Amino acid sequence: MAEQSEPTRRAPLSRDRVLRTAVARADAAGIGSISMRGLAQELGVVPMALYKHVANKDELLDGMVDLVIEEFDPPADGLDWKAGVRSRVLSARRAVLRHPWARLAIESRTRRTPTVLGYMDSLAGAFRGGGFSAHLTHHVMHALGNRIWGFTPELFDEPRGDDALPPTAEEQEAMAREFAQRYPHILEIAMAATDGDLSGVGGGCDEQFEFEFALDLLLDGFERLQRQGWVRRPG
Amino acid sequence: MAEQSEPTRRAPLSRDRVLRTAVARADAAGIGSISMRGLAQELGVVPMALYKHVANKDELLDGMVDLVIEEFDPPADGLDWKAGVRSRVLSARRAVLRHPWARLAIESRTRRTPTVLGYMDSLAGAFRGGGFSAHLTHHVMHALGNRIWGFTPELFDEPRGDDALPPTAEEQEAMAREFAQRYPHILEIAMAATDGDLSGVGGGCDEQFEFEFALDLLLDGFERLQRQGWVRRPG
DNA sequence: TTGACAGGTGTACATCGTACACCTACCGTG
DNA sequence: CACGGTAGGTGTACGATGTACACCTGTCAA
Structure with missing residues (x-):
């Protein structure tokens, strides 16, 4: 009872x-x-x-991704195309950072759910509204690629789930020496990124800066093409 | 016997x-x-x-990726940084297209094997040799992201392994109408990409063109920054 | 002759997605 | 009120997978 x-x-x-x-x-x-x-x-x-x-696990994953996409801020109005796209992509980024698994999930699925299509359509609309030809819009969307979801493949990331024992001090020293010899340029980059403090390389990148750096580089490039009157590819 | x-x-x-x-x-x-x-x-x-x-399946996958990377052409000499990077990335692309599974494999692993590091180091060296500061080199490598492996996440790809029955003509018609209403900009883009012939959308993209379009956009942006004397981020 | 060791075997286990048949509680219709 | 369909939850079962662990065997150096 x-x-x-x-x-x-x-x-x-x-x-x-x-x-x-x-x-x-x-x-x-x-x-x-x-x-x-x-x-x-x-x-x-x-x-x-x-x-x-x-229906099955794939659809579950798709549905989870849709939920993340639904967290994206709605388009703000009163912005020109560039600021509009920028803010939408950065909003996507915030949502994806809230759900760190989403990056992998988005990368590995290709299902175009209505939610996915809706977001892509509205981004495309922003470019069209900014005077981009349909052709140019197509190309710039390709150029953005997964960046429309607010992430870049993080080249210099920590490897996922590396739970080996931490090496001893001398092992570390030896590895560092060999590394410096074999990969001098990577070392140099890493030193630059961390201002010389290599403890915890990889965590040293300011991913947010890198993301915006690349995003703005692309948006500036798009703007230049559009101003030059790029309409469609020749031939 | x-x-x-x-x-x-x-x-x-x-x-x-x-x-x-x-x-x-x-x-x-x-x-x-x-x-x-x-x-x-x-x-x-x-x-x-x-x-x-x-050691295990992960290491197997890493090893397979290494084999693909080893197919990349060695750096050609006599090229300036831009042509050099461009040709190496396009060579990577050819190798990855030969092994279509490699895209997914590279995306999903983050192990930095010596082979991976070697390729990244030599790319970084190309930028350094072209007069890029270590900082700028770091940023542009991030901006290239997975494009260094010769692929872009293919936003408009066919969904993988969709083996549902082909829809009847009228179903197709109805879907097309609804699609046009909900996603007008995507439709527009698709029309542009296929010159109006929508049969087999998705296969309509010229991926090679899109790849080079984005690559050159980025490389041009890099060049501009380097010429302007961009050395490191302020602050 | 011996004994270590690299390389191949066999068995076993936990975990996973999901097909299929079943049960049950509810709700609209007669 | 009776009834039958249906949406939603159950139970059992299967085949696949990665891999731990103990074992065997052939080769070669000492």
Whole structure:
């Protein structure tokens, strides 16, 4: 009786609840922690129950990505194309940084859900509104690539999940010497990025700066082409 | 006896043979077809035998990527930095196109093997040799991002492995109408890219052109910064 | 002759996605 | 009120995967 009279022994499942739980789990424990079984357990339900709400794991992932995209700020008005695109992309970046797993998830899927298409369409609209030809809009969207999602492949990142024992001081010294010999330019870059303090290289990059540096470089390039009257490729 | 006297009943395993077989298999059947078990079978060997030559599957993938990188052309001499970087990146692209799985493999791994580091170091050297400060070199490498490997995330790609039944003519018509309403700018772009022939959108993009368009846009931007005497970020 | 060791084997386990048949509670219709 | 369809949750089962661990075997140096 005690059990029966409890008003809702378990909140009923729904696609939305499944997706939101998955997002929360991924936020906390990484995308690798998402399994149909684990997720079901967290929802107090048998694994197969999820399949009544999402077709399969791929669709689950797509849905999670959609939720992130829905966090993007709506377009602000009163901005010219350049400021508009810039602010939208940086807003996308903020959302993706809130959900670190999203970068990998976006990279690995190619499903064009309505949410994805909607975002792309509205970005394209910003360029068109700024006087870009359809052709030029096409090319600049390609040039932005995944940067429209607010991230760059982070070339100099720490390797993911490297949990070897930290090397001893002398091992470290020896590695550093060999590294300096084999990769002098990378060393130089790393020194520049960290102002000479190499402890924790990789964490030394200011990713936000790098992102905006590249974004502005591209936007400036776009602007120049558009002003020059670039309309479509010759031939 | 017949069996014993056969000179080599099976070519002996080696790390190299394992990796090359894996690359060939991935070339033929995609990265998804790479499993330790399948690979072992192809080599006429029990799965665990592979572990005497590669530490685990991750290392196998890293090794495969290294093989692709080793196909990149060596730096040509007599070129200025811009032509040099351009030709190296385009050479990387040719190699990656030869091994279509490599794009995904490179995106998903972050291990910096000596081969990876060597390539990055030599690219960085090209910029340094062209008069770029270490700081600027760092930033432009970030700006290139995965483009140094010769690919862009292909925003408008066909979704991978969509094997649903082809829609009927009327379904197609209805979808097209709805699409046009919801995503007018994407439609416009697609029309531009395909010169009005929408059959097989997505295949309509000239990826090579898009790649070079973006690459040159970036390289021109780099050149401009370098000429302006950009050395390091203020502050 | 011996014994170490590199390289190949066999068994076993945990984990995963998901197909399929089933049950059950509800709700609109007769 | 009876009833039948249906949405949603259950249980069992299968095949695949990566890989730990103990084992065997052939080769070669001492």
